[in-house]
Each structure stands twice: as structure tokens, then as C-alpha cells.
Amino acid sequence: MFKTYDLIVVGAGHAGCEAAAAAANMGCATLLITMDMTKMAQMSCNPAMGGIAKGQIIREIDAIGGLSGIISDRTAIQFRMLNRSKGPAMWSPRTQNDREMFTNEWRRLLERIPTLHFWQDIVTSVIVENGAAKGVRTGLGEMINANAVIITGGTFLNGIIHIGEKQFGGGRVGEGASVGITEQMVSLGIKSGRMKTGTPPRVDGRSLDFSRMELQPGDENPGTFSFLPHQSPLLSAANPSGRKQRPCHITFTNPAVHDILKTGFERSPMFTGRIQGQGPRYCPSIEDKINRFAERERHQIFVEPDGWETEEFYVNGFSTSLPEEVQFRALQQVPGFENVRFFRPGYAIEYDYFPPEQLYPTLESKAVEGLYFAGQVNGTTGYEEAACQGLSAGINAVLKIRGKEPFVLKRSEAYIGVLIDDLVTKGTEEPYRMFTSRAEYRILLRQDNADERLTEISASIGLAGEDRVKCKREKYDAVEGLVKRFKSDSISPEQINAVLTAKGSAPIRQKTKMFGLLTRPDMRIKDFAEQGMPLVEEIMLSAELVVEAAEIRMKYEGYIDKESSEAEKLKRLEGIQISADFDYDKLNSLSSEARQKLGQIRPRTIGQALRISGVSPSDISVLMVYLGR
Numbered sequence: 001m002f003k004t005y006d007l008i009v010v011g012a013g014h015a016g017c018e019a020a021a022a023a024a025n026m027g028c029a030t031l032l033i034t035m036d037m038t039k040m041a042q043m044s045c046n047p048a049m050g051g052i053a054k055g056q057i058i059r060e061i062d063a064i065g066g067l068s069g070i071i072s073d074r075t076a077i078q079f080r081m082l083n084r085s086k087g088p089a090m091w092s093p094r095t096q097n098d099r100e101m102f103t104n105e106w107r108r109l110l111e112r113i114p115t116l117h118f119w120q121d122i123v124t125s126v127i128v129e130n131g132a133a134k135g136v137r138t139g140l141g142e143m144i145n146a147n148a149v150i151i152t153g154g155t156f157l158n159g160i161i162h163i164g165e166k167q168f169g170g171g172r173v174g175e176g177a178s179v180g181i182t183e184q185m186v187s188l189g190i191k192s193g194r195m196k197t198g199t200p201p202r203v204d205g206r207s208l209d210f211s212r213m214e215l216q217p218g219d220e221n222p223g224t225f226s227f228l229p230h231q232s233p234l235l236s237a238a239n240p241s242g243r244k245q246r247p248c249h250i251t252f253t254n255p256a257v258h259d260i261l262k263t264g265f266e267r268s269p270m271f272t273g274r275i276q277g278q279g280p281r282y283c284p285s286i287e288d289k290i291n292r293f294a295e296r297e298r299h300q301i302f303v304e305p306d307g308w309e310t311e312e313f314y315v316n317g318f319s320t321s322l323p324e325e326v327q328f329r330a331l332q333q334v335p336g337f338e339n340v341r342f343f344r345p346g347y348a349i350e351y352d353y354f355p356p357e358q359l360y361p362t363l364e365s366k367a368v369e370g371l372y373f374a375g376q377v378n379g380t381t382g383y384e385e386a387a388c389q390g391l392s393a394g395i396n397a398v399l400k401i402r403g404k405e406p407f408v409l410k411r412s413e414a415y416i417g418v419l420i421d422d423l424v425t426k427g428t429e430e431p432y433r434m435f436t437s438r439a440e441y442r443i444l445l446r447q448d449n450a451d452e453r454l455t456e457i458s459a460s461i462g463l464a465g466e467d468r469v470k471c472k473r474e475k476y477d478a479v480e481g482l483v484k485r486f487k488s489d490s491i492s493p494e495q496i497n498a499v500l501t502a503k504g505s506a507p508i509r510q511k512t513k514m515f516g517l518l519t520r521p522d523m524r525i526k527d528f529a530e531q532g533m534p535l536v537e538e539i540m541l542s543a544e545l546v547v548e549a550a551e552i553r554m555k556y557e558g559y560i561d562k563e564s565s566e567a568e569k570l571k572r573l574e575g576i577q578i579s580a581d582f583d584y585d586k587l588n589s590l591s592s593e594a595r596q597k598l599g600q601i602r603p604r605t606i607g608q609a610l611r612i613s614g615v616s617p618s619d620i621s622v623l624m625v626y627l628g629r
Helices: 014-025 054-064 068-074 099-111 181-187 255-262 286-292 324-331 383-401 415-426 450-460 466-488 493-502 514-518 525-530 536-541 544-555 557-574 592-601 606-610 617-626
Strands: 005-010 030-034 048-050 076-082 092-097 116-120 123-129 132-138 143-151 160-163 166-169 193-199 202-204 214-216 248-252 300-305 312-316 342-344 347-353 371-373
Touching: 005 014, 005 132, 005 383, 014 030, 014 099, 014 116, 014 383, 030 143, 048 054, 048 068, 048 383, 054 068, 054 092, 054 383, 054 415, 054 450, 068 076, 068 092, 068 099, 068 383, 092 099, 099 116, 123 143, 123 181, 143 383, 255 286, 255 324, 324 342, 371 383, 383 415, 450 466, 466 514, 466 544, 514 544, 525 544, 544 557, 557 606, 606 617
Parallel strands: 005 030, 005 143, 030 116, 143 371
Antiparallel strands: 048 092, 076 092, 123 132, 132 143, 160 166, 160 347, 193 347, 202 312, 202 342, 214 248, 248 300, 300 312
């Protein structure tokens, strides 16, 4: 019934879907196994993609040739560019999405890939022969052979759902847990742990009073995630019916809410010890918030629609595992929720994960050759973090099968590189979430230039197509042309003083280069166009993304050059390879902690070794001397 596949992907969440799509689009015969074909890339938590640092990851996935950006655009009901008041390194795109459309669009695009096959079943174990993954066994008794396997189990591995004093097995509400994989991995010498995440109640929007809440609309001119030209329902050209963005709303808790929530603490699985797993520090439950931040009288709540045609709303900021009657009474005290009706209560879920320092930077297991892990099983939280891991694992599995060099992005090349390097070098004992502050080179890793950084790298390994390369080259040829003109053309005081006066700035008294004016914080490229100055025709004919990219490049040229120089220094250390079987015990000059950590993590380069906690600069010097550097 089954042929031997190049690759089997276990699980069709965000990680699994990106892994399967990447591998199949690179020409590998790929099988995607999932327990429910109707739940592909299900938005288990909030119906949104992107956000702070996460939006940069979606742009990077798109630049490489993944599907998350395109699908997010096609199913968007709202688009916002966050942090516009800050520098461009902090700008982060975010979409609110139609939950049902998102899943359906993923399935539709996956089914259009000829080399991707599907099987609805549960995987109970991995076939391992001579220390290498060779396929899977399923709940229906099937043995399916493959050259590599990617595990993307999400929250399903021995998942337990908690609501107050109730608990039952499951990977999501209404869906069963996956049993057997963890036990086998442990028997193979792979360590496992427990983590916890939570989700808030879903409520009936017809029962809410939005007039008591603060309106949070989308951007007046909505953008897109994908660098490819395509149709978004939020753009007028693609939306002749004039469908408007659906707004979100903001409201707040208060002391009355907190007092009611506290009445449920003695039945809370988090406080009674029934939940053993570590929860996310940066996205705590509402009971954790009022316990840890007792001095705060209120906490923000975002009220987010689930789609175009539904009245279901997601209560972002009110994640909880308290008894449902406590959740209900507390929410009734929130402005706008006085007459709230639940669709379902919030709950917590506890699940198995595998500490990621047991992986190579390719996300391949150090214990079992050809076995890869991606997504929440590596200790991360969030759709975006999962999706980029799936993309990386899928690409690397294909390259290994073909005997090619691995695809490992550096910290100076992508947020994806930062995330994976953090996981495999430092590990994590709590759900890992990406932030801009984790990236040392965030001026280089902006959301606007992900295509410039990554598209041609991806094309070289056979994923990003000619259409993406063409778009990227045309865009940056136009950017270079605009920058060149600004650097070469001068402007008279008369031409610019009208703009400066309108802005309340001091007038200039001498002829100056337009580039020099643009470096001022109060000047924008559009100011030159609006005043009919030189370059007006070229500016007006350029796409908005071209103008934005050119402006960022010129305004922040000094900062960009400085970070590029720092990244180049690090690149030299990343180029010094360490063999996988290096014997650290023979180096007596290393500290005991360094020998232990280096032997456990087995860094592939000096640069990675330098980032391991407990390895000092003197330990690095010892290694460099031994390696003849």
C-alpha cells in the first residue's frame, strides 16, 4: 500500500505543514501524517500571525519560500504594522486572521504539491535501525518506510488538559493525546521534560458591549507579509466588494475581577501542583499575572474576532485553567463583558518536550541519525517559532538525504538563525518565545529586507523559485538606483526651506546633497516628492516598499555598516569548525564546567562554543590554540 518515502513528517501543525511543504517543493517524496486532516495548521490559540519579532520570522519564512506569509495574507481580516513609533529594526507586521479560512487554505495549497502525500492516522513509534530513523509505525498497524522522519508533535505528546479540578488526556480540546513516541525516545537515550501552555475562553460577540471598549482598527493602508505580488482580501484591488478590516478592541481587568479569580486559586491546577510543566514566562495565565503582579490594579485584554463571518471572539490576555464558573463570574466584571456568553472555557495543557540542546543546528537528533524535531516539542511557544523550525527541518532533511551541505542560518542572517542557535546552544527550561531583544544584529534583521538577506540563499538550495529571485532583484535594483540619485544630486535652499518651515525646523542657507538632508530624523522621501523637487518622477514611479527600503538604508547607513562589521567578526569564528567527535576530556586546560557543557552540546563551530553558558573566553582560547588558530 505504501511506497518508501524520502521523508515522513509526523504532525500537521504549523511546523509540520511548513516542513512537508518545503521538502515536497524541493522535489522529495514526502508523507504528512496527521490525526485529523481538517485541522492542518490549526490556530489553537489566538487567530493571528506575526507581531513583535514574530512578524520578522514570517517575512523570513516567506523570503525562503515557505507558505505561512502567503496564507496569512490571503486569510487576513486585519493588518497592522506594530512599533511604527520606534526605529525600523522594531517594526513588526501582524495580521488578524480568519481561523477557519487559514486551516482550509493550508490544506488547499498543500494538496496542490504533487510530491506530497497524506495519511490520517496516529504515529506510535519511529522505526530505528542501526541508530538511524527508517520510518514510522502507526495506530492502524501500518509500517511506513522512509529515509528520514520529522517529529512535530506540538502539545499532543502525552497531553493533559486542565480546567479547574478536571483533567483529561488531549492535545487540544476535543482531540486525543499522542502516546508512545516519548516513551520510545527516552528508551533511545533522548531526554524529555514537561511544559505547560494555556488558552483563554472563547466568547459570543453578540453578548459583548463594544461601546465600553477601546477600538483598535487595522492600518489605513494595509500591507502584506509576502514579498511576492499576490491578492490580499484587505487590498481594494483584490476586494471589489469593499470589505473592510474587522477591528479588535481593548478592555481591562479591575480589582473586582481579581478578587473573583482569587476565589478559585485553591482549585487551580497551577497552584495545587497538579500541573508539573513549566509555563511561558512572557505569556502567563491571568491567575499567574494577579499572583505575580499583585500591586497592579488592572491588566490589558485584547478582544479579537475569529473570522469574517463568525461571532466567536478570542479573549487575548485572559488565559486561564481556573474552574469554568470562576472564569465566567470574573469575566462578567470586565467592562463590555457584563452579559458575556461562553462558547467554551479557557484551559491549560501540559505536554512532553525534548530539551533542544540534544539537536544539531539542522534540528537533527544527535542520538538518532535522520530523526528531526521541530516546533513545540523543542520547547518553543507560538505558531511563528514552530513554522520556521519546520521549514528548517524540512530543508535540512532533504539536503541530508541528497548528501548536500546543511542549511544553517547565522545569527547575523536571520531571526530564524537566532532562534535555532539559542535552542541548540543554550537549551530552554520554559517555553521559548522570540523577541527583538534576543537578536544582536536586529538593525540588519529587519522585516523589510528579509528577501534581500535570504531569497537567493534559498534559491541556491532549490526552494525559492525564479519568481521570488526576480522580484527580489527588481526591488533592490530600484532601491540602489534611488539611493544613488540621492547621494549624487544636490538641492538648493529654496527647494527645501518650504518643507523645513512647515515642519517647524530651521531653514538651511546653502546648497546641500539630498542624501544629507534625508539623514535628518524629520525628513522623509515623500517630502521631496510632495514639493515637486528633483527625483519626483522616479520616486512616484517606485513601489512603496522600494521607497521604504531606500529610506531606511540611507537614514541608518552608519548603524547598518557598524553592525555589518560586527557580524563579519563573528562570521570568522563561525568559520572555525569543530569535529562532532572531538574529545574535550583530553584538554586538561579547559575548566570542568566547560568540558561538561562542550561534551554535552557538541558545538559545530568556535562561534557556537562561545555562546554556551559556562564556557569562558579562556576556554575558547584553549580550543583555538589546540585547533591551530
